[in-house]
Amino acid sequence: MKQGPEVPMAHVVVPRTLAPAFAGLLRQGIGVWLPAPKPVRDFLVEEVGLELGYATHEIPGLFLNGVAVDDWENTLVAPGDEVALSGTMPGLAGIALRRQSPLRSFRSDLTVPFRSAAAVAGMVTLRPFNFVAQQAVQPLLARGVYVSGAELARYVEARADELGACRLMGGEGCLEDAMACWRQVEVVHLQVVWEE
Amino acid sequence: MKILRINTRSRTYRFEDLGEYAGLGGRALTSRIINREVPADCHPLSAENKIVLAAGILAPTTAANSGRMSVGAKSPLTGGIKESNSGGQFANTLPKLGLLAIVLEDKPEAGSPMMDIVVRPDRVEFHDSVAAGMRTYAAQEKLLATYGKEMVTAMVGPAGEQCLSAATVQFSDPDGLPSRSAGRGGMGAVMGSKRVKAILLDSTAAQKVEYADEEGFKAARKEWVDIMRNHPVTSQGLPGFGTAVLVNVINAAGALPTKNFRFGQFAGAEKISGETLAETITKRGGKTKHGCHSGCMIQCSQVYHDKDGKYLTTGFEYETIWGFGADLMVEDLDDIAMMDRTCDEVGMDTIEMANTMAMAMEAGIINWGDGKAVIRELNKVGTDDPLGRIYGNGTAYTAKAFGVDRVPVVKNQALPAYDPRAVKAVGVTYATSPMGADHTAGYGVAQNVLKVGGDVDGHKKEGNVEISKNLQVATAAIDSLGLCLFVAFAVLDDARGVPCMAKMVETYTGKPFSVDDLIALGANCLKDELDFNRRAGFTPEDDQLPRFFQTETLPPHNVGWGYTVEELQGAKV
Structure with a gap:
């Protein structure tokens, strides 16, 4: 994570087998720090940390602020934006919503127009869905993401039975105490060490 | 036969x-x-x-x-x-x-x-x-x-x-x-x-099937299986999350009809998404993969258990989850599953009944988001309760009974789960299909039918109309072969798909059957349907979306509709 905001850290050790339980957290939306506006493709590779081949072939659904992205090499992501990612999608609408779909004209009103963006840094909300959330949960959380402290506490609390084996890194205390702390702050930097 | x-x-x-x-x-x-x-x-x-x-x-x-x-x-x-x-x-x-x-x-x-x-x-x-x-x-x-x-x-x-x-x-x-x-x-x-x-x-009957060219059929079938197995939607997407995988995606795109088609996004979408559905099923010991018939290799269905781990329903589709969920602003998946089961039990269409319940909400009979009340009202259908008789006759009938003027129907049939203002060609199909508003009427996507990269320009209104017509033809053909419409996803991306379908017919029947014959099968089917409807009194004026789609834009993208009756006629064979 490059030069992100200074916020409380939530460093957690999680058994790798519990990774799927965190996919829902990603779907709710996580923050990724963006040093300056850049094309969607570069954002996914350089800031989110996805392999270019994976992003190219496994993420047909790419949405910037709720509209489909076709030209990901030239469409800019800027601070304050929301980027949603989906794996393969069924249905006529699903086909039409694919990046560079042969049926993209079906949703011509839902296509990102060209725009410029001021060269400022800031947070981008990333929402990976379905397979992308499942497949990206480990590398993303290992790299570190920003999440609402209250949301994180609520998420962990709702899965207390499932996530009982998680612990804070370095034996800094129990998760329950940490959650009380997270609830008080707007944003925390969540980073996970996956344990075999 | x-x-x-x-x-x-x-x-x-x-x-x-x-x-x-x-x-x-x-x-x-x-x-x-x-x-x-x-x-x-x-x-x-x-x-x-x-x-x-x-x-x-x-x-x-x-x-x-x-x-x-x-x-x-x-x-x-x-x-x-x-x-x-x-x-x-x-x-x-x-x-x-x-x-x-x-x-x-x-x-x-x-x-x-x-x-x-x-x-x-x-x-x-x-x-x-x-x-x-x-x-x-x-x-x-x-x-x-x-x-x-x-x-x-x-x-x-x-x-x-x-x-x-x-x-x-x-x-x-x-x-x-x-x-x-x-x-x-x-x-x-x-x-x-x-x-x-x-x-x-x-089912113990076992009349032998005669193939005109058994070896030829086996080869075509093998290729068909290969096409299905190698496509991400049919091999991965649908078996992974079912059709409900679309909930989050369509919501993200602002095309998930919410509160009787007032909005394109539902705040509770994640709670009723395909991902949440799959996680819930897994926790409760249900099945995330299930075929609706023997010989299905897509397995997009599932078996959903209740909180006690007992069977509740199956065939829990995107359309049902949208209709009883986002459209009614209900965000409890168990309630929606119970609505689905109730519809199966009483024998009623989930899309029609979801829209019917929206009419009851518009009329103030029940409150938006009140899932338990919806279950209660659905259970009146099929009983002696007069209200059940009204509900059971569908959306337009219920709207009339309650004096509701925001009625999402075409040819009296309730709209499915894609807002036509956001995805235009779906709207063209809703308006012009002989079936009334039907999301499956224009599904049969096929490269050579669509002439992808050819002479259809979908950025123009007439292009979308032409594409809708081609989709309707292809869909009618697929329905006539008895194939699941979801094969269309694989067929879109694999040039072998349509010829393979034709080859299976030819080797089974022994009669020449080309891709053109396949398209003619679909086109003639539509001609039969349009001919019947014309004689039943339908006119071009019936090929329209409800008025509010013309007069209201859809948040969050504020997209409109804007097709005239005359423009839409081009979508009919």
Whole structure:
């Protein structure tokens, strides 16, 4: 994570087998720090940390602020934006919503127009869905993401039975105490060490 | 293959050669029979109407995903022709009895008892129904206990017995449960009007299927399987999360109709998403993969358990989850699952009933988001409660009863789960399909049918209209072969797909069957349907979306509609 905001850290050790339980957290939306506006493709590779081949072939659904992205090499992501990612999608609408779909004209009103963006840094909300959330949960959380402290506490609390084996890194205390702390702050930097 | 014709008044039957209907199957067969044999201006519940249950052309074969069933009649909901498509075991079993279709004709005197019709290899039996008045799950148990557990069933629930316009025909699935619905257009009401509670097929029958070129067919089938296995949607997307994988995605794109089509996004979408569904199923010991018929290799269905880990429902689709979820602003997946089960039990269409409940919410009968109240109201259908009689006749009828003017129907059939202002070609299909608003009417995507990269410009209005027409033609062809529409996803991206479908038909029948023949099959099917509707009194003015789509834009992207009646006519063959 490059030069992100200074916020409380939530460093957690999680058994790798519990990774799927965190996919829902990603779907709710996580923050990724963006040093300056850049094309969607570069954002996914350089800031989110996805392999270019994976992003190219496994993420047909790419949405910037709720509209489909076709030209990901030239469409800019800027601070304050929301980027949603989906794996393969069924249905006529699903086909039409694919990046560079042969049926993209079906949703011509839902296509990102060209725009410029001021060269400022800031947070981008990333929402990976379905397979992308499942497949990206480990590398993303290992790299570190920003999440609402209250949301994180609520998420962990709702899965207390499932996530009982998680612990804070370095034996800094129990998760329950940490959650009380997270609830008080707007944003925390969540980073996970996956344990075999 | 034969057609079994049953006179429901005299309780007699005869087997007929296909004759003038040779070469047809599925939707092409149901629509041709209805167009030729049913007076277009008849009352849909009268003796003049017929109901046709037909397997597809490829149903007798071992082609993957060829077990879809077509049910056709003049619709009591739309007043036009209808083909309603379903999974279940019926289409696979009919050919084992040497049958391609069953036609129910005439109707008994008023007050006649409901009947069960048992089709065995050597005879057809008629019995006063042992399950009259029963909900479908209990009826299924009773029917199997009475006639044998090897029976495959098509039946109506209480809604069908009361001849309500949203009534389904329910088919038994591979687990023997009556969970599969020919949902749209009130086909259950037509079957109920003929006093038929259930048709039972003896699945122990085993008439051998003759292939004109067995080796050729095996080669084509192998290629077909390869196409399905190698496509991410059919091999990964649908088996992973089912069709409900679309909830989050369509919501993200601002096209998920919410609060009776007022908004394109629902704040509670994640709680009812395919991902949440799959996680819930896994935790409770259900199944995230399940086929609606034998021979299905996509497995987009699932088995959903309740909080206690007991079976609740199956075939829990995106459309149902959207309709009872986002459109009503309900965000409790268990409530929505119970609504789905209730619709299967009473025998009513989930899309129609979800929109009907929206009318009840518009009228203030129940509150937006109140899932428990929706379950309560749905349970009134099929009982003596007069309100249930209103609900069971669908969205437009309920809107009229309650004085609601925001009515999401085309040709009186309620809209499905994609807002037409956001995805225009879907809207063109909703408006112009002979079926009324139907998301599956323009699904059959195929490269060479669409001329992708060719001469259709979808950025122009006329381009979207032309594409919608091509999709409708391709869909009608797929429905006529008896294939699951979801094969269309693989066919879009694999140039071998359409020729392979044609090759399977050719090697099975021994008659030349080209890609052009396949397209002609779909186009002629649509011509039959449009001809019937024209004679039934439909005009271009009926090919429109409800007025509010013209006058309101859809948040968050504030997109509008803007197609005129004249422009839309180009989508008709």
